[in-house]
């Protein structure tokens with residue numbers, strides 16, 4: 197099977213959408229996290245370009261569940277990558293939104309020891325993914341959230357930290373992910389609720405990125421793109 201180091205040279209990331217994939221450094225991080233913990237039953241929401249999936253499969257060499265309803269919109273780029281890397285036999289793919297696929301897996305009494313959440317990044321989409329992931333994850337398994345720079349993700353991180361004592365936050369050296377370990381059963385009573393908020397850092401980052409995103413043709417935006425070109 198292909199090794200983690202070879203993925204970078206073999207995977208195709210079209211210029212216009214490549215920023216949506218996890219970074220190679222993040223893929224490697226996930227790969228090693230899985231190997232260190234000997235996780236084998238893995239799932240991700242937001243299969244995208246297949247980079248996170250390839251990083252996960254090369255760590256387990258077993259079947260990985262990938263969920264993404266929008267592959268067709270990207271010429272099946274992720275599925276083609278997995279095929280090109282020779283990993284198709286280790287992929288169980290659902291071309292459905294996660295809010296449809298996850299309850300089906302739960303109904304089939306499936307369980308997982310590693311779940312990566314990288315699909316719909318709006319707060320409600322991520323919250324629903326986490327909610328189902330919390331029911332599908334085994335004790336001692338990990339749920340990993342991507343894009344913690346986003347305000348929506350930062351709210352979810354703080355919801356889990358404050359309200360879900362059945363999960364332990366595991367600090368990591370990588371900035372853009374949050375890792376939670378399932379450590380027990382959910383024993384909250386019906387009146388339980390602890391207030392939570394996002395971080396100031398995510399509020400300011402989100403505001404800045406949104407401004408750049410909304411003004412694609414601004415001088416600032418063009419200068420950033422020019423600088424990126426020069427630094428390549």
Ligand SMILES: C[S@@+](CC[C@H](N)C(=O)[O-])C[C@H]1O[C@@H](n2cnc3c(N)ncnc32)[C@H](O)[C@@H]1O
Pocket residue numbers: 216217218241242243244245246247248249263264265266267292293294295314315316317321
């Ligand atoms: C940031 S990209 C994921 C990148 C991917 N992890 C990789 O490394 O290539 C987010 C993906 O989530 C998918 N997505 C959006 N809404 C979704 C949903 N409701 N359920 C599952 N996936 C969703 C998008 O189609 C997109 O491919």
